[in-house]
Amino acid sequence: MSGETAPVASSPIAGKRAPTSSLYDLIENWLPKIVIAPTFVACLVFVYGYILWTAILSMTPSRMLPTYSFVGFEQYTSLFDNDRWWLALKNLVIFGLLFVIICLVVGLLLAILLDQRIRLEGFIRSIYLYPMALSFIVTGTAWKWVLNPGLGIEKVVRDIGFSDFTFDWLVNPDRAIYTVVIAGVWQSSGFVMALFLAGLRGIDDSIIKAARVDGASMPRIYWRIILPSLRPVFFSCFMILAHIAIKSFDLVVALTGGGPGFSSDVPATFMYTHAFTRNQIGLGAASAMMMLMIIVTVVVPMIWSETRRTSNG
Template sequence: MKAHDNLLPRLLLSPSALLVLVCVYGYIMFTVYLSFTASTMLPTAEWAGTANYQRLLGLENWEVSLRNLAVFAGLYIVIAMVLGLALAILIDQKIRAEGVLRSVFLYPMALSLIVTGTAWKWLLDPGVGLEHTLQSLGWSSFSFGWIKDGDMAIYCVVIAAVWQTSGFVMAMFLAGLRGVDSEQISAARVDGARTWQIYARIVIPQLGPVFVSAFVILAHMAIKSYDLVIALTNGGPGRSTWLPSVFMYQYTFARNEMAVGAASSVLMLIAISVVVVPYLLREMRGAKNNG
């Protein structure tokens, strides 16, 4: 009877486990293999060694993508975390309509990145969006054409990305704030500490794990961002909003350089692993110690 009880769950889970093994890890290994071949439009078994990685690191388009990623990821992570923390502290003050505000701030996270990118594309388009609306209302001198400016378009991606995820970061920080020991806060109030001092010296220092979790989530989202960029700017103007994910798609499917595209995706995977794996190991050690 016990053997039968153990067998049934394994049989039920085996199809899902097999699909994950083949469709996730199998294709990851296949992509790594392609990056060492001479594949162009179609996969080939001709071995090329590290030539694709050497060519990739020498491409100007890859350098542009990395520079854009540095700007995008840096601003996106910092602004989303600061804004999320500020919103969490605001809601933590037990203000009225707290539930409504939480829902409003969390709503963008329920939307797909394609929807977010399309909505912000309309909003930022000088011909139909914010600039056109304000000018039609009489503010004729107002101008906001960042999305058409090669030097400023990447900041439009930052704005849309922050809007999408700052509410989620707020929820993480709010959960952390609600977990802070209330006795310490009460003792600080008795000692005459002001609200900002309580948050600066007692509450925020205890949110270290939340900061780490938020950073890991935002960093891996920044590295693999593709949908939002394509929907918002399609990588333009020119290459001004190319990220490594856009580079990978362009070289794999548009320029028929599959091996170079595979090499770029492998480097993206390594970058994500550098961020995520230490965090997972830390969490596993913590769970093991608590167990």
């Protein structure tokens, strides 16, 4: 009949997805995995693979070259019978605690100062951040000159007229580790300041204004409102600083060389000395594994505590 529409013949590929669409989906699914795969494999081999290899070496009598005869925990026994290892651990505790605490305090105070919108804020911030652009080798070398009794602070003060002034920490076995603290704080406190300043600038001003309207003083506002709000920043700074302290090899080598004698040794320099200069690879590997255990002991409980607190939020 006129006016009726003729039925349209169905196509044999109707209802089927085009081959190009299937290929596109396949590429879309696999391309990210292919791109990430080399990095994943490299990380697996060169990080976790070498950690496993170091653990194996720590249970062998390896000296100049690796050997694979199993001796159990003999290297760890020798390690903990070594007085130099215990001194390195003591220095790590001294350096780590002072370095982390002073950096946190100095960085927080600098951030609070700059948060007052003072003049030349950008210039001052750049000055405090500049040391972070240097490597620890450069920092250690510079402070070695500054603290050298014959070249630096002691000589300058004596030349001024104070002939009895002494500042010989760099060559004093009982004070050498504190020079490492000075250099480390000088380099890292500006970075901590930048993190705290970003945290302070992220706090809602209306909360502070409301507290001031209620009659709260600024010290009380900082103590009860602002500092608790900076808890994630404190956590991040602590994690970064603790990591720097535990692996502080380059700063110690450049500044004191582990001396005088081995009075400023830390576990990282102990490991390097025994593994690469004294041909005691097994003992060096054991000290490296103990450094890993120190990191795990410090970092994992803090991450777990922070994660639990966030989830309970």
